[in-house]
Amino acid sequence: MADYAITAVERRVVYSGSAGTGPYSFSFPVLTSTDIKVYKDTTLLTETTDYTVTVSAGDGTGSVTLVVAASSENTITIVGARSIQRSSDFVTAGDLLASSLNTELDSLTIFTQQVSEESDRAIKAPVTDPTSIDMTLPVKADRKGTYLAFNSTSGDPEAGATTAAVNTLVDITDEINTVAGIGDEVTTVAGLAAAITTVNGISVNISTVAGIAANVTTVASDAADISTVAGKSAEIGRLGTAGAAASLTTLGTADAVSDMNTLEAIAANITALAGIAANVTTVAAISSDVTAVAADAADIGTVAGIASNVTTVAGVSGNVTTVAGIASDVTTVAGVSGNVTTVASNIAGVNSFAERYRVEASDPASSLDQGDLVFNTGSSLLKYYNGSAWVAVSAPDVTLADATALSIALG
Secondary structure, three states, X not given: OOOOOOOOOOOEEEEEOOOEOOOEEEOOOOOOHHHEEEXXXXXXXXXXXXXXXXXXXOOOOEXXXXXXXXXXXXXXXXXXXXXXXXXXXXXOOOOOOHHHHHHHHHHHHHHHHHHHHHHHOOOOXXXXXXXXXXXXXXXXXXXXXXXXXXXXXXXXXEEEEEHHHHHHHHHOHHHHHHHHOOHHHHHHHHOOHHHHHHHHOOXXXXXXXXXXXXXXXXXXXXXHHHHHHHOOHHHHHHHOOHHHHHHHHHHOOHHHXXXXXXXXXXXXXXXXXXXXXXXXHHHHHOHHHXXXXXXXXXXXXXXXXXXXXXXXXXXXXXXXHHHHHOHHHHHHHHHOHHHHHHHHHOHHHHHHHHHXXXXXXXXXXXXXXXXXXXXXXXXXXXXXXXXXXEEEEOOOXXXXXXXXXXXXXXX
């Protein structure tokens, strides 16, 4: 028999944070160690296996010691849980013992405190609510899969929104918050209900466009170019043919794109070439000659530096051709260029000498002066003119008197 008072205390205590294995004390009186339940977080523990209980014989309070230590993340809950039952029975003319009466009265008090503790955790209407209020829950069939709601008029409990609907709302909480932040814009949209209805009729198309949103953004930035292209619908129609499509496919390759990028960098040059297309066509017909000329680029550069001389030579091209026919003679003359220069500086004397001393096939009949000499090739004779006739010179002795004079002895 317990010989202590059942004090007025709450029959539940909750510990948050680590206290290791304990002990975790409770201040409500119990009659036996089985009069409590212990939870670790939401898990109901088992006495002896998971914890031990110590009860004070003086006032019925006690403590719990865990087998496995709790951590700082755990919550330990100790709650009164005496089994609601009557273990004694008083019979007519039987003994009515004080110990039995105390046990039964203590149990009744404990039961009442347990019910009070549980009811304190239950939903209940305030004491000031109308007496007509009915806090009975809806029947099972009506409340399954729903959240608890309260009638907007009576305040009585009723089945609310389905859990599926609420879960959907939870999933779009961020979107709802975003919409709440643009309330003015939503109001504006509400004024466009008719237009929205129209859009709803093309929702499939809108979904398709949404899937290419990045492309749409790109196209939007090219609006001016697109307007320009729109003015070329006829040309675009021609591009839509099978042949053009195949060509475009070819142009779409990485190599073609690279080449087009290269062409883009020389667009100005291409435009310039377009202005001389006829000349380009002419050059194309002599491409082999152009290639040959390209091999002589250095020589051509040299010639370009003497362009005025080339022009002069072009004016005497006939003479150049003649000289080309006597190239070997020219080479010979080049070897005696010093003598030629000497002769050129004495050209008057040379001409006079040549007139007086020359080789002829026959005796000249004109331009005769006394003393003129001629070597007659017909008779292999040296003759001189005496003023009236040619006179043969027998065995002439021809000597070079000095570097500038020819002496002829006439025998």
